[in-house]
Amino acid sequence: MLIRIDPQSPDPIFEQIAFQIKGAVARGDLSDGDKLPSVRELAKDVSVNPNTVIRSYEVLEREGVILRRQGSGCFITGKTSMLNDDERKRQLSLLMRRTVTEAYHLGFSSEDIRKSLDVGLRGVHFRKEKRKK
Amino acid sequence: MLIRIDPQSPDPIFEQIAFQIKGAVARGDLSDGDKLPSVRELAKDVSVNPNTVIRSYEVLEREGVILRRQGSGCFITGKTSMLNDDERKRQLSLLMRRTVTEAYHLGFSSEDIRKSLDVGLRGVHFRKEKRKK
DNA sequence: CCTACTGTACTAGATCAAATAGAACAATAG
DNA sequence: CTATTGTTCTATTTGATCTAGTACAGTAGG
Numbered sequence: 001m002l003i004r005i006d007p008q009s010p011d012p013i014f015e016q017i018a019f020q021i022k023g024a025v026a027r028g029d030l031s032d033g034d035k036l037p038s039v040r041e042l043a044k045d046v047s048v049n050p051n052t053v054i055r056s057y058e059v060l061e062r063e064g065v066i067l068r069r070q071g072s073g074c075f076i077t078g079k080t081s082m083l084n085d086d087e088r089k090r091q092l093s094l095l096m097r098r099t100v101t102e103a104y105h106l107g108f109s110s111e112d113i114r115k116s117l118d119v120g121l122r123g124v125h126f127r128k129e130k131r132k133k
Numbered sequence: 134m135l136i137r138i139d140p141q142s143p144d145p146i147f148e149q150i151a152f153q154i155k156g157a158v159a160r161g162d163l164s165d166g167d168k169l170p171s172v173r174e175l176a177k178d179v180s181v182n183p184n185t186v187i188r189s190y191e192v193l194e195r196e197g198v199i200l201r202r203q204g205s206g207c208f209i210t211g212k213t214s215m216l217n218d219d220e221r222k223r224q225l226s227l228l229m230r231r232t233v234t235e236a237y238h239l240g241f242s243s244e245d246i247r248k249s250l251d252v253g254l255r256g257v258h259f260r261k262e263k264r265k266k
Numbered sequence: 267c268c269t270a271c272t273g274t275a276c277t278a279g280a281t282c283a284a285a286t287a288g289a290a291c292a293a294t295a296g
Numbered sequence: 297c298t299a300t301t302g303t304t305c306t307a308t309t310t311g312a313t314c315t316a317g318t319a320c321a322g323t324a325g326g
Contacts (some may be wrong), residue, residue, distance in 0.1 A: 010283095012312080012313060012314085013313080013314075014313080014314090019231075019234070022234050022235075022238055023230070023234050025238070026233070026234045026237040026238065038271080038272060038273080039272080039273065039274095040271095040272085040273095048314085048315090049314060049315050049316070050315095051314075051315075051316085052313085052314060052315085054273080054274080054275095055313090055314095057273090063238060065238060068272095068273065068274090069272080069273075069322085069323080070272065070273040070274070070321065070322045070323075071271075071272045071273065071321080071322035071323030071324070072271090072272060072273085072322085072323055072324075073271090073272060073273080073323095074272090074273080080237075080238055080239065080240030081238060081239050081240045083239075088239050088240060088241075091239055092236055092239055092241060092245070092246075092249050093249065093252070093253075095232060095235055095236060095239075096232070096236075096249045096250055096252065096253035097156070097253050097256070098152075099228060099229070099232045099250070099253065100159070100250070100253035100254055100256070100257055101152070101155050101156050101159045101257075102155075102228055103225055103228060104159040104213075104257050104259070105155055105158070105159065105196060105198060105213055105214065106213065106214050106216075106221050106224055106225055106228075107213030107214045107221060108221075108225060109259060110254045110257070110259055112225070113225075113250070113254065114247075114250065114251075114254070116225050116226065116229045117229055117232070117233070117246070117247065117250050118247075119226070119229065120226075120229035120230055120232065120233035121233055121243045121246065121247070123230070123233070124233055124234075124237050124243070126237075126242060126243055145283080145284060145285085146284080146285075147284080147285085171300075171301060171302080172301080172302065172303095173300090173301085173302095181285080181286090182285060182286045182287075183286095184285075184286075184287085185284080185285060185286080187302080187303075187304095188284090188285090190302090201301095201302065201303090202293085202294080202301080202302075203292065203293045203294070203301065203302040203303070204292080204293035204294025204295070204300075204301050204302065205293085205294055205295070205300090205301060205302085206294095206300090206301060206302080207301090207302080
């Protein structure tokens with residue numbers, strides 16, 4: 001587990017950890033059944049309080065990314081969101097509205113933005129359970 | 134100016150205000166030269182402290198979206214980022230990596246994501262100064 | 267069974283960001 | 297000159313974040 005914390009970042013540490021794990025899953029570096037480092041171990045690695053790691057793992061479990069089992073450890077589930085379809089679509093729509101607005105103000109054209117999304121998509125490992133429409 | 138604050142949102146008020154103004158500019162509802170409500174006026178509208186509005190306007194000016202002129206008011210510039218090209222590209226790349234990771238964990242396919250981006254892009258009014266490549 | 271590992275829960279405290287309140291100053295428009 | 301604009305400042309409250317330390321609970325393996 002190569003987690004890098006940026007102490008200067010405005011994002012809280014527990015979110016940085018959670019996001020990096022989500023990134024590893026999206027890339028396929030971590031997948032169904034893989035074991036995460038223990039709370040204490042990761043805390044030591046990253047030089048952070050165990051409570052902070054716990055908080056990251058809580059977030060990830062609430063989002064369905066991992067499963068926590070007392071005594072044995074935390075594991076990647078390989079599943080996604082758990083929200084109902086309407087809510088998922090709403091979230092995606094919000095996310096894209098934010099993304100497009102920010103990209104626009106960075107001064108990019110719609111072509112630039114589409115291309116950049118494609119680059120991002122190429123880094124992701126899409127083979128998951130089918131979802132019903 | 135129809136600004137809506139969600140007190141439940143994890144995002145700070147000053148960011149919500151700034152983002153909604155950026156959204157209005159991206160949609161074309163606000164454009165070059167348009168005057169924003171005064172600090173005190175908007176603060177009253179949204180039932181928020183004037184200092185909070187000031188902070189939103191500071192953010193927007195730092196990003197080049199608006200221009201503040203003491204005595205006269207705040208105005209849309211119609212310009213974008215002001216960062217150099219390398220930094221802009223870096224920001225776009227980061228933004229997209231975040232977006233794709235989140236969308237992935239919401240359980241969407243790369244096709245879903247591309248489509249949703251296109252929907253978002255359709256809501257944006259792209260006619261701006263040319264940028265050198 | 268025992269031990270060492272795992273996650274969990276709790277309290278307490280330090281630090282910082284966000285927001286409010288209120289006062290005062292500075293530049294502009296009319 | 298006056299009203300309106302943005303600006304600056306200090307003080308205070310609230311909540312989130314993070315640290316620290318302790319203790320408890322479930323699991324795996326000898």
